[in-house]
Every structure is written in C-alpha cells, then in structure tokens.
Amino acid sequence: MVAAMSLIWLAGCSKKAPEAEAAVPVIALPVQAVDGAVAGRYSGDVHARYEMPLSFRMAGRLTARYVDPGEQVKQGQPLAQLDPADPSLQLAYAKAALDAAEHRLLFATQQRDRDEAQFKQNLISQLQLQQTQDNYASALAGRDQARQQYKLAQSTTLVADHDGIITSRQAEVGQVLAAGQAVFGFAQSGEREVYVDVPESRVGGITIGQAAMMNLPASPGHSYTARVREIAPAADAQSRTYLVKLAIDHADASLQLGMTADVALQGSKPADAMVTIPATALFHQGEHPAVWVVTPGDSKLDLRPVTVERYGERDVLIAAGLKVGERIVMQGVHAVSAGEKVTPIAPPHAEDAPQ
Known part of the structure; x- marks a missing residue:
C-alpha cells in the first residue's frame, strides 16, 4: 500500500504546467x-472659359499682322489683313452670284403673282400654285445666301469679336491661307477655369457641381473657390486620365493664363x-x-x-x-x-x- 501511494505521488509531481499560448x-x-473634407488633391493649370482660334472666312495671302501673342485686344480691333488683290476674284464671283440670285427671285415673284391671280379664277390647279410658291421660297433663300456671301467677300480684315488676349500666332505674313485656317489663338476675357487630369480610378468619385479649393504657388496665401463644371466623357488616349474642368468663382487679375494651381476637391465628411x-x-x-x-x-x-x-x-x-x-x-x-x-x-x- 505504501509503495502504491508513493508511485501515485511521484506521478502527480511529474506533470508539467500548461504552456502559455505562443504569440x-x-x-x-x-x-x-x-482630412475627410478633402476628396482628392490634384495639380492643374489656369485657362480661359472660352478659348478658340481666330481665322478669316475667305482664302487669301496674309499681308499684315497687327498684334502679337500676349497682347490684350478690344472688341472690334483689327488683328490681321489679307491682300485685297487675292479675294478680288472671289468678290466678283460673289457679286455675280448675288445678281443671278436677285434675277431668279424677281422672276419667281412675278410667276407667283400671276399664278395666284389665275388660281383665283380657277385657271390653274392647286398643285401648280404650290409648286410656284415653292420656287419663290427657294429663290428668296438663295438671294439671302448670296447676299451673305457677298458681304463676307468684302471683308479682308480680321477683327476681334470680343475683348481678350492673343495666346498664340499660327500664321506668318506672306502665307497663303485657306478659308477658316487659324491665324491666332484667342482667349476671351472674363471667366477663368482650371483644368486637372484625374486618374480613371478616381474619376468615379467626382460629380458635376462638386466644390473645390484652389491655391496658386505664384500667389501664396491667396485661395479661390471653384466648382466642377465638366468631366470628360472619355479618357485621354495617351495618359489614360480624364480631363476635369472647374469654374473659378470670383476670378481676378492675378489669375494669369497657364499658371499652375493646386486643387483640393471637397468631400462630404468633416x-x-x-x-x-x-x-x-x-x-x-x-x-x-x-x-x-x-x-x-x-x-x-x-x-x-x-x-x-x-x-x-x-x-x-x-x-x-x-x-x-x-x-x-x-x-x-x-x-x-x-x-x-x-x-x-x-x-x-x-x-x-x-x-
């Protein structure tokens, strides 16, 4: 009995304490x-709300340029001049076309008056009267079109149609220009925008009208408010980014075209x-x-x-x-x-x- 109890006691003493769980x-x-109030930060540049090329509406040889890139221009100010000798043939052609259109209109008017009188006496059918009236309407439209073409052919001077700034020169004196070929790049005065390129992974979180804050590195401490005005419907083929245009509120003279801007789009969280x-x-x-x-x-x-x-x-x-x-x-x-x-x-x- 004593030996058995000793074995049991020795066995109990030989048990080890449970190991701690290894971390x-x-x-x-x-x-x-x-900052949950900022949905994204981007770098952009300042542009005019309306930017466009300026061109002549007729062909000719450029003989003079009166302005250079960077100059401020006023509405109605002459910008460039075509050689009057070049469009002289176009002017003569436009005058001849106008004379022919006026002659057709005169004939169509006389024919309409005769047919209306004969229709009242039941001498011609309703269909014939309608054809005559249609010929008159076509002749009237042709005369108006020829008159506008003649008016355009008389102008050999390119003038500014709004106040703005010349941003680029795209034609040289002596160059023969086609109708509609750009002579200057032009940015209208007034509204200003900032363009930013947004990666495709983030463009889905931007909405039209979303607010933003904008700072100019060239004007430290001066900030502007802006709102998203336009989001490009497709990504740029080279950069695979989406162009987002933001309209700047209360733009002032310190916002020069081409300036770099730091844009912080505002989110919905504090x-x-x-x-x-x-x-x-x-x-x-x-x-x-x-x-x-x-x-x-x-x-x-x-x-x-x-x-x-x-x-x-x-x-x-x-x-x-x-x-x-x-x-x-x-x-x-x-x-x-x-x-x-x-x-x-x-x-x-x-x-x-x-x-």
Missing part, C-alpha cells in the same frame, strides 16, 4: 487620420472623420470589406467590417468602422485567423509604412 508576429500599425489604410490591409468577409484589428487588452485578432469611401492605387480611404490609433494588420491578412494571439511588429522596410 504570432504580424506587421501591424495604428491607422492614421485624414475634417479628420476618415482614416486611411494600405490596400494590403483590406480583407473581405464574404462580399463585405473588413480589416484585422489587434485588441489592446489581449493582443488577439478581431475581424471588423468597414465602409470604404474610396479605393486608391496604394491605399484605401475608410469612412466608418475604424478609429484613429487602432492597430490593424497591414500585411499578410490571409495568413491569420480570428482570435489568434499576435505580437505587432513594424514593417521591415520603412517605405512599406503608411504615409
């Missing part, structure tokens, strides 16, 4: 706050209401996005659903589900499980840390 090292860092995480930290719980959160008390993992505001190229903007300072798994999200005890470590490379 798995994971790359985990606190999430950072971002400042510091969102957090940003690396794209590698995002996990999916079924069809819903989620992240692995390290609980502060026991350093165990908890899979928490989140609401994504915007997907970027390297990061994700989270609108709800996370708080500033909470530690989440940044990499290797598919190699961990719920309730697993972990030891947070920093990324091995500094460039992998969230900016």
Whole structure:
C-alpha cells in the first residue's frame, strides 16, 4: 500500500504546467487620420472659359499682322489683313452670284403673282400654285445666301469679336491661307477655369457641381473657390486620365493664363472623420470589406467590417468602422485567423509604412 501511494505521488509531481499560448508576429500599425473634407488633391493649370482660334472666312495671302501673342485686344480691333488683290476674284464671283440670285427671285415673284391671280379664277390647279410658291421660297433663300456671301467677300480684315488676349500666332505674313485656317489663338476675357487630369480610378468619385479649393504657388496665401463644371466623357488616349474642368468663382487679375494651381476637391465628411489604410490591409468577409484589428487588452485578432469611401492605387480611404490609433494588420491578412494571439511588429522596410 505504501509503495502504491508513493508511485501515485511521484506521478502527480511529474506533470508539467500548461504552456502559455505562443504569440504570432504580424506587421501591424495604428491607422492614421485624414482630412475627410478633402476628396482628392490634384495639380492643374489656369485657362480661359472660352478659348478658340481666330481665322478669316475667305482664302487669301496674309499681308499684315497687327498684334502679337500676349497682347490684350478690344472688341472690334483689327488683328490681321489679307491682300485685297487675292479675294478680288472671289468678290466678283460673289457679286455675280448675288445678281443671278436677285434675277431668279424677281422672276419667281412675278410667276407667283400671276399664278395666284389665275388660281383665283380657277385657271390653274392647286398643285401648280404650290409648286410656284415653292420656287419663290427657294429663290428668296438663295438671294439671302448670296447676299451673305457677298458681304463676307468684302471683308479682308480680321477683327476681334470680343475683348481678350492673343495666346498664340499660327500664321506668318506672306502665307497663303485657306478659308477658316487659324491665324491666332484667342482667349476671351472674363471667366477663368482650371483644368486637372484625374486618374480613371478616381474619376468615379467626382460629380458635376462638386466644390473645390484652389491655391496658386505664384500667389501664396491667396485661395479661390471653384466648382466642377465638366468631366470628360472619355479618357485621354495617351495618359489614360480624364480631363476635369472647374469654374473659378470670383476670378481676378492675378489669375494669369497657364499658371499652375493646386486643387483640393471637397468631400462630404468633416475634417479628420476618415482614416486611411494600405490596400494590403483590406480583407473581405464574404462580399463585405473588413480589416484585422489587434485588441489592446489581449493582443488577439478581431475581424471588423468597414465602409470604404474610396479605393486608391496604394491605399484605401475608410469612412466608418475604424478609429484613429487602432492597430490593424497591414500585411499578410490571409495568413491569420480570428482570435489568434499576435505580437505587432513594424514593417521591415520603412517605405512599406503608411504615409
């Protein structure tokens, strides 16, 4: 009996204490706050609301230019001159065409008057009267068109139709120009816009009328408000970006064409209401996005659903589900499980840390 009790006692003394659960090292860092009032920052440049080429409406040889790029011009100011000898034949042709059109109109008017009188006496049919009236209408339109062509052929001087600035020179003195060929680039005075190129991954988050703040590096401390006026329907074939035009409110003389602008599109959230995480930290719980959160008390993992505001190229903007300072798994999200005890470590490379 004594021997048996001794064996039992020795066996109980030989049992080891249970080992503590081993913690798995994971790359985990606190999430950072971002300004939720800013939906995106872009670089752009200042343009006029209306930019267009200026050209003659008739062909001829350019004999004089009265303005140079960068000059301010007034409405009605002469800008360039064609050689009057060149369009003289066009003027003669236009005059002959006008004379012929007026003659056809005179004949059509006389024929209409005769047929209307005969129709009242039942001497011609309704169909014949309608044909005569149609011929008269065609002759009248032809006369008006020939008159406008003759008026255009008389003008050999290019004038500014609005106040503005000459932005470029596209023809030289002595050059023979075709009708409609550009002579100058022109930007109207008044409204100003800023053009920005937006990546295709972010253009879906921009809407017409969205507010923005704009700063000019050339004028520190001076900001402008703007609103999205137009979004290009297709991406540029070379850069694969979308051109977004923003109308600038209360533009002043300091907004020079071509200036560089820093544009901050406004979002729907107040400042510091969102957090940003690396794209590698995002996990999916079924069809819903989620992240692995390290609980502060026991350093165990908890899979928490989140609401994504915007997907970027390297990061994700989270609108709800996370708080500033909470530690989440940044990499290797598919190699961990719920309730697993972990030891947070920093990324091995500094460039992998969230900016």
